Amino acid sequence: MVRIRLRRTGLKGQPSYRIVVADKESPRDGRFLEILGFYNPRTEPAIIKVKEDRVYDWMSKGAQPTESVAQLFTTTGVLDRFARFKAGENSAALLEEAEKAFAARIENPKTRR
Numbered sequence: 001m002v003r004i005r006l007r008r009t010g011l012k013g014q015p016s017y018r019i020v021v022a023d024k025e026s027p028r029d030g031r032f033l034e035i036l037g038f039y040n041p042r043t044e045p046a047i048i049k050v051k052e053d054r055v056y057d058w059m060s061k062g063a064q065p066t067e068s069v070a071q072l073f074t075t076t077g078v079l080d081r082f083a084r085f086k087a088g089e090n091s092a093a094l095l096e097e098a099e100k101a102f103a104a105r106i107e108n109p110k111t112r113r
Contacts, residue, residue: 004065016040
């Protein structure tokens with residue numbers, strides 16, 4: 001089974017994460033199929049950048065997000081847009097909406113210690 005999950009990067013005590021597609025049995029920081037995005041919880045507000053077109057593709061093929069990734073997708077609205085994508089809405093309009101939402105969300109991020 002293929003899962004969409006977080007892969008930890010960064011120094012000790014300074015985590016940042018990549019959102020990746022990986023086989024369920026592979027280790028957390030091991031082999032993966034594709035990088036779908038980036039999550040940095042240390043900035044204020046947290047930066048969550050996702051390649052939504054690739055997420056739609058993988059989820060339509062049956063990839064399941066983990067609980068933590070599902071929370072991130074809910075925060076950014078990816079799951080809502082994916083439901084609309086499955087219902088038949090135009091993907092170009094959804095991707096444009098996602099870019100506008102990302103641009104509105106980022107406002108001078110500062111890294112916390």
